[in-house]
Amino acid sequence: MDRSPTAGLIVAIGIGLAPAATLLVVLAATGAVSPVLVVVVIVLGLALGAIPATALSRSLSRRAERLDALASALQDRRPPPHLLPNGSDAMGRAERHLLDAADSIVDDVDSLAEQRDEFEAILRSMAEAVVVTGARGEVILLNGAARRIFALGADTDYRARPFVELCRDPRLQEFAGRSMRSTDNEVMSAEIMIQNPAPLHVSASAAQIRTSRGAAWVFVFHDITQLKAYETLRADFISNLTHELRTPLSALYGYAETLLQGVDDRETSTRFLRIIERQARRLARLLDDLVSLSDLERGLTPLKIEQLEPSRVLSEAAELMQEQAGRRGLRLLVNCPDGLPKVAGDRDRLHQVMLNLIDNAIKYTPREGRVTVEARETADSNGAGAKPGVALVVVDTGEGIPAADIPRLTERFYRVDRARSRELGGTGLGLAIVKHIVQLHHGALRIESKVHEGTTVSVWIPAAQNVTPAPAI
Numbered sequence: 001m002d003r004s005p006t007a008g009l010i011v012a013i014g015i016g017l018a019p020a021a022t023l024l025v026v027l028a029a030t031g032a033v034s035p036v037l038v039v040v041v042i043v044l045g046l047a048l049g050a051i052p053a054t055a056l057s058r059s060l061s062r063r064a065e066r067l068d069a070l071a072s073a074l075q076d077r078r079p080p081p082h083l084l085p086n087g088s089d090a091m092g093r094a095e096r097h098l099l100d101a102a103d104s105i106v107d108d109v110d111s112l113a114e115q116r117d118e119f120e121a122i123l124r125s126m127a128e129a130v131v132v133t134g135a136r137g138e139v140i141l142l143n144g145a146a147r148r149i150f151a152l153g154a155d156t157d158y159r160a161r162p163f164v165e166l167c168r169d170p171r172l173q174e175f176a177g178r179s180m181r182s183t184d185n186e187v188m189s190a191e192i193m194i195q196n197p198a199p200l201h202v203s204a205s206a207a208q209i210r211t212s213r214g215a216a217w218v219f220v221f222h223d224i225t226q227l228k229a230y231e232t233l234r235a236d237f238i239s240n241l242t243h244e245l246r247t248p249l250s251a252l253y254g255y256a257e258t259l260l261q262g263v264d265d266r267e268t269s270t271r272f273l274r275i276i277e278r279q280a281r282r283l284a285r286l287l288d289d290l291v292s293l294s295d296l297e298r299g300l301t302p303l304k305i306e307q308l309e310p311s312r313v314l315s316e317a318a319e320l321m322q323e324q325a326g327r328r329g330l331r332l333l334v335n336c337p338d339g340l341p342k343v344a345g346d347r348d349r350l351h352q353v354m355l356n357l358i359d360n361a362i363k364y365t366p367r368e369g370r371v372t373v374e375a376r377e378t379a380d381s382n383g384a385g386a387k388p389g390v391a392l393v394v395v396d397t398g399e400g401i402p403a404a405d406i407p408r409l410t411e412r413f414y415r416v417d418r419a420r421s422r423e424l425g426g427t428g429l430g431l432a433i434v435k436h437i438v439q440l441h442h443g444a445l446r447i448e449s450k451v452h453e454g455t456t457v458s459v460w461i462p463a464a465q466n467v468t469p470a471p472a473i
Contacts, residue, residue: 138160149221150197172202201225296436305344310342310390310392311375360457371397395454400455409447441462
């Protein structure tokens, strides 16, 4: 315990007793008082003064310890010790007020810490990139999405660095500079196509805020690249659909109008009617395929899974297409070895897949050519390990497909040769439908082709014991 308060009090008592002690010493010197009595009185006075001095010193030391513990707790951002001070004197009341103030400060610190944690959690979970800059354009804060969108290092500290170090694309820098120069308090926004670090469409907004250090800016960037891609796909789909519908409708309208005006030649009239019928059937097929594709994409056609023999799936589809192959002078062959494992699938949907693939092969194979439908036991190695399954394969000796066109074959309305495809009655949706059906079966679609050498389309379906129906999309 610190002895300085006790020593100080004893010194103060000694100073207070000094006049009386001096008088007693003088009296003892003149013989008026016994020296022994003087010594006893002085010692007794000092002893009696030391007792309350010691108690008061201990009280002051305890109060000093409480204040020191309180200061240490506040310095370490810990709740202060709740030892109620003794006494109702001015010092005791001051201690109580100090403890109340310390509790209030701790509560405020805890509240600020919770708000900070919530704010950081919100920033981490945001898909939008958030960057806060100071008055001079220096980075104060950025979240993980900002690091991803600008391809920044995960561990690099960008605080106090210029905003330009985050992304050096001139379009983004021009937007940031314009926002910081603005004197309005309104939120500024723009859509920017940046090329650095990668081509991205970004929706950017900037807002000015006031802080204790002056003005600051909050920038929010949202990656809309995928949205722009969807908008492009939608625009292309509408354009292609309009064109696909206009062609048969124009033929129906033109030939019907001609017949209404009167055609004397019966043979010509019959030919016109056949054209009208053919175009009407084509329009009906297009609408049927659109409805089927829409239902597949929206998950409105749940699969009826059952165990199927691959040979039966192939033979039933080939049997229906034999007549069409014969009319075009083609040989349609079925090759399905014995002992293949069963696959789990929807009979009608797999039947639709094979009909589409065989129909495409027949349409694009010249006369005297050959279309072979076969099944092969194979394993798909995509993923964690090889999965047993069966590949349903359609091989033709047709004209083949250029390598650049193969990745786009499953897009809606995409055709390698538009004019010939329409002439053959295709809707441009067949392979898109096939792709969705295969995906619902957890399968894989592969297309291999060489120009003038033919095309091989393979649909891999997992074996029955490994398949569960895919959830609705």
